[in-house]
Amino acid sequence: xxxxxxxxxxxxxxxxxxxxxxxxxxxxxxxxxxxxxxxxxxxxxxxxxxxxxxxxxxxxxxxxxxxxxxxxxxxxxxxxxxxxxxxxxxxxxxxxxxxxxxxxxxxxxxxxxxxxxxxxxxxxxxxxxxxxxxxxxxxxxxxxxxxxxxxxxxxxxxxxxxxxxxxxxxxxxxxxxxxxxxxxxxxxxxxxxxxxxxxxxxxxxxxxxxxxxxxxxxxxxxxxxxxxxxxxxxxxxxxxxxxxxxxxxxxxxxxxxxxxxxxxxxxxxxxxxxxxxxxxxxxxxxxxxxxxxxxxxxxxxxxxxxxxxxxxxxxxxxxxxxxxxxxxxxxxxxxxxxx
Amino acid sequence: xxxxxxxxxxxxxxxxxxxxxxxxxxxxxxxxxxxxxxxxxxxxxxxxxxxxxxxxxxxxxxxxxxxxxxxxxxxxxxxxxxxxxxxxxxxxxxxxxxxxxxxxxxxxxxxxxxxxxxxxxxxxxxxxxxxxxxxxxxxxxxxxxxxxxxxxxxxxxxxxxxxxxxxxxxxxxxxxxxxxxxxxxxxxxxxxxxxxxxxxxxxxxxxxxxxxxxxxxxxxxxxxxxxxxxxxxxxxxxxxxxxxxxxxxxxxxxxxxxxxxxxxxxxxxxxxxxxxxxxxxxxxxxxxxxxxxxxxxxxx
Numbered sequence: 001x002x003x004x005x006x007x008x009x010x011x012x013x014x015x016x017x018x019x020x021x022x023x024x025x026x027x028x029x030x031x032x033x034x035x036x037x038x039x040x041x042x043x044x045x046x047x048x049x050x051x052x053x054x055x056x057x058x059x060x061x062x063x064x065x066x067x068x069x070x071x072x073x074x075x076x077x078x079x080x081x082x083x084x085x086x087x088x089x090x091x092x093x094x095x096x097x098x099x100x101x102x103x104x105x106x107x108x109x110x111x112x113x114x115x116x117x118x119x120x121x122x123x124x125x126x127x128x129x130x131x132x133x134x135x136x137x138x139x140x141x142x143x144x145x146x147x148x149x150x151x152x153x154x155x156x157x158x159x160x161x162x163x164x165x166x167x168x169x170x171x172x173x174x175x176x177x178x179x180x181x182x183x184x185x186x187x188x189x190x191x192x193x194x195x196x197x198x199x200x201x202x203x204x205x206x207x208x209x210x211x212x213x214x215x216x217x218x219x220x221x222x223x224x225x226x227x228x229x230x231x232x233x234x235x236x237x238x239x240x241x242x243x244x245x246x247x248x249x250x251x252x253x254x255x256x257x258x259x260x261x262x263x264x265x266x267x268x269x270x271x272x273x274x275x276x277x278x279x280x281x282x283x284x285x286x287x288x289x290x291x292x293x294x295x296x297x298x299x300x301x302x303x304x305x306x307x308x309x310x311x312x313x314x315x316x317x318x319x320x321x322x323x324x325x326x327x328x329x330x331x332x333x334x335x336x337x338x339x
Numbered sequence: 340x341x342x343x344x345x346x347x348x349x350x351x352x353x354x355x356x357x358x359x360x361x362x363x364x365x366x367x368x369x370x371x372x373x374x375x376x377x378x379x380x381x382x383x384x385x386x387x388x389x390x391x392x393x394x395x396x397x398x399x400x401x402x403x404x405x406x407x408x409x410x411x412x413x414x415x416x417x418x419x420x421x422x423x424x425x426x427x428x429x430x431x432x433x434x435x436x437x438x439x440x441x442x443x444x445x446x447x448x449x450x451x452x453x454x455x456x457x458x459x460x461x462x463x464x465x466x467x468x469x470x471x472x473x474x475x476x477x478x479x480x481x482x483x484x485x486x487x488x489x490x491x492x493x494x495x496x497x498x499x500x501x502x503x504x505x506x507x508x509x510x511x512x513x514x515x516x517x518x519x520x521x522x523x524x525x526x527x528x529x530x531x532x533x534x535x536x537x538x539x540x541x542x543x544x545x546x547x548x549x550x551x552x553x554x555x556x557x558x559x560x561x562x563x564x565x566x567x568x569x570x571x572x573x574x575x576x577x578x579x580x581x582x583x584x585x586x587x588x589x590x591x592x593x594x595x596x597x598x599x600x601x602x603x604x605x606x607x608x609x610x611x612x613x614x615x616x617x618x619x620x621x622x623x624x625x626x627x628x629x630x631x632x633x634x635x636x637x638x639x
Contacts, residue, residue: 018481026497141621143573143593145580146614149600153607272488276577280600290489291581294496306493310484 005322012314019310024068027299028061038081038297054079055300068303077304082296087304090289095308096179097167097285101277102270104182104205106263109212114252114259116213117220121228122247132217139214144273148207148280155203163200165282172196208277212266219262223255230254257328264320268313372634379630385623393443396436404434404590413606423608425599427588431612434590438613441591442572442620445506449571452510454564457517458553464518465525466548476522479515487512488577495583502575502591505584509574513567520563524556531555558635562628569624576617592617 028034035051036043043051051057055078056064071077077087120132156164167181168174174193177184182201185194227233228251236246275287282288286305293301373379402420408428416423422431464475482490494508528534529552537551578584579593580600587598592613599609 014477015480015484018477019484022481022485023493026493029497137622137625138618141569141573141618141625143576143580143596143614143617143621145577146596146610146617149596149603149610149614153603153610157604157607268486271486275488275492276580279581290492291583294492295582297496299496302493302496306485306489309486309489313486314484 001326004325008318008321012318015314016311019314020069020072020307021065023303023306023310024065027303028064034299038299051081072307077307078300080293080298080301082293082298082301087301090301091286091304091308093179094284094286094289097181097283098271098274098278098287100180100182101201101204101208101274101283101285102267104201105209105270105273106212106267108205108209109216109266110263112209113213113216114220114256116217117222118224118247118252118255120217120221121224122243124225129221132221136214136218139210140218142210143276144207144211145276145280147210148203148277151203151207152280162202164203167197167200167283168193169196169200204277204281204283207280208270208273211273212270215262215266216259219259220252220255223258224251227251227255257324260320260324260327264317267316267320271309271313369634373630376630376633378626379634382623382626382628382630385619386627389439389620389623390443392436393439396439400430400433400436402430402433404429404437405588406430413602413609415606416608422612423606425595425606425609426602429588431595431609434595435592435612435616437590438592438595438616439620441502441585441589442576442617445502445509445575445591446568446572446624449506449509449513449575450564450568452507453513453517453567453571454560456510457514458521458560460514461518461521462525462548462553462556465522466529466544466552472522475518479518482512482515485512488574491574491578492581492583495578500583500586502579502585502589505575505578506571508578509571512574513571516567517560517563520559521556524559525552528552528555562632562635565624565628565631569621569628572624573617573621 034057035048039047039051056067075088080087080090083090116132120129123129152164155161172193174184174190175188177187181197185197233251236250274285275290278285278287279291290305411424411428412426414420414424420430424430460475464472491508491512494511495504498504534551537547575584576593579591580597582597585591585594587594595613596610602609
């Protein structure tokens with residue numbers, strides 16, 4: 001198992017190197033003068049020269065790339081042109097917001113999606129199954145940002161049940177430890193802040209979690225339908241085991257393996273969806289930072305955000321692969337034999 | 340050419356069957372399966388309706404979608420304006436009807452870019468194998484390592500905001516899906532006997548790839564193309580929503596949602612109808628894709 005983990009870690013290195021090449025050269029193939037583009041037509045020659053110097057644009061491309069790579073390895077992405085802060089500092093503030101939202105949405109998707117998928121499979125072609133599958137189809141087809149807007153109108157504005165923007169009410173202060181407001185409020189014992197931030201996070205979490213919930217419900221149903229046809233399930237029924245014992249212990253355990261893979265893939269979708277969700281609900285996360293950086297043409301910040309997001313995505317997929325191998329020994333053995 | 344031929348294993352079978360094609364009868368069976376599937380029929384009907392609206396939409400639109408009339412701004416749905424008006428007094432229904440064309444154009448171009456490039460790369464990787472395969476697939480691994488919307492945003496940052504560039508960005512982001520799919524199909528098809536037969540009869544690499552191998556990979560490609568069509572519409576609308584896709588006053592649904600967001604408290608209809616338009620269109624393509632998948636699945 002350790003060998004498998006080491007091999008997967010080593011395989012991630014060329015991918016991340018490829019990512020850094022795409023990010024660097026992608027933003028350096030822009031036709032025209034990057035400094036002029038950033039500062040606009042009215043920029044003075046001195047300002048342009050200063051920016052070129054700051055970005056290292058006067059140096060040969062391969063030296064620029066080497067500098068970029070050597071700085072990235074130690075987490076130095078340069079200085080933001082927009083905020084004038086080190087890029088890493090901006091990312092460090094914004095990333096926990098996105099991570100918190102993504103984790104909550106994935107949890108929601110698992111908690112809601114798996115039971116729906118299980119029940120739909122057990123009651124195949126019944127009213128629940130039909131209703132669930134219509135829900136899944138609508139959930140998969142809806143644009144994330146539209147779900148957010150509709151929830152905002154109905155739950156936030158018309159029913160006035162939940163706040164529609166931000167992470168915390170202005171009247172409440174919270175000492176920052178991890179940057180994840182829910183966790184910080186628990187760590188500091190500030191229950192008032194906990195309930196307040198939880199209320200603020202419900203609509204964004206439901207918005208971002210809708211599509212993964214639909215995907216997980218669909219894959220769970222499909223896998224459960226396959227597993228429920230197996231002989232050992234028939235044996236379990238014949239032994240007189242209870243409904244919950246057969247479905248949740250015998251069947252679901254075997255049907256969950258592909259769900260793990262889907263969770264990994266969905267995490268990438270969550271990072272993408274978070275960009276739209278944060279824009280709708282005005283959350284100060286990585287997605288919002290990315291949109292502002294792109295609109296402002298803050299290339300160092302764009303590079304930093306894309307690199308960090310990709311590293312996180314690659315690492316999540318690596319963890320999923322390892323989990324997959326841990327749960328299903330056939331995968332591990334296959335790869336080891338194949339290698 | 341020689342590399343590909345060397346990489347093809349020798350056929351263990353003595354007999355050489357005729358090249359396999361989807362015969363008329365098989366096509367009929369596939370269509371029959373599609374029409375027997377409730378989802379498939381519903382998807383087909385919705386898709387045809389959307390295509391019809393794209394064709395006749397501008398003719399039946401009651402107003403000019405770009406005509407400004409501030410006096411009737413932010414009017415709720417009424418007999419005069421079925422879907423209400425936006426902040427500039429433009430008729431939402433007319434903008435929606437013009438927007439259908441944008442949605443289909445987005446699907447066609449973005450999905451077309453990824454289909455042509457992705458299928459070509461997958462075909463080359465699967466057929467030639469070796470270094471070409473390794474190079475292409477490692478590049479696909481790199482593209483897949485980016486969260487897709489972020490990659491699309493980065494491409495738009497390079498090319499500049501706008502609908503055309505947003506379509507190109509989404510097209511590039513979807514390339515790996517096709518490449519992986521086609522490569523897998525090619526790897527399974529190229530071991531079949533009719534491929535050996537054509538190899539022995541001296542067919543060129545180009546003929547082998549396009550006439551014999553690609554033709555037998557159509558089913559998964561058709562299904563993927565249908566499903567990606569809907570996704571491309573949603574993703575491009577997402578870029579429009581972020582201000583990186585279509586720019587006002589274009590009546591593109593994502594851009595309409597983006598501007599409508601500012602009036603969500605006073606005029607929720609500005610955001611409701613374009614969203615329903617996207618939902619309806621995407622459901623159509625998803626249902627059609629599911630129906631085609633079932634119809635083209637030999638096990639079903």
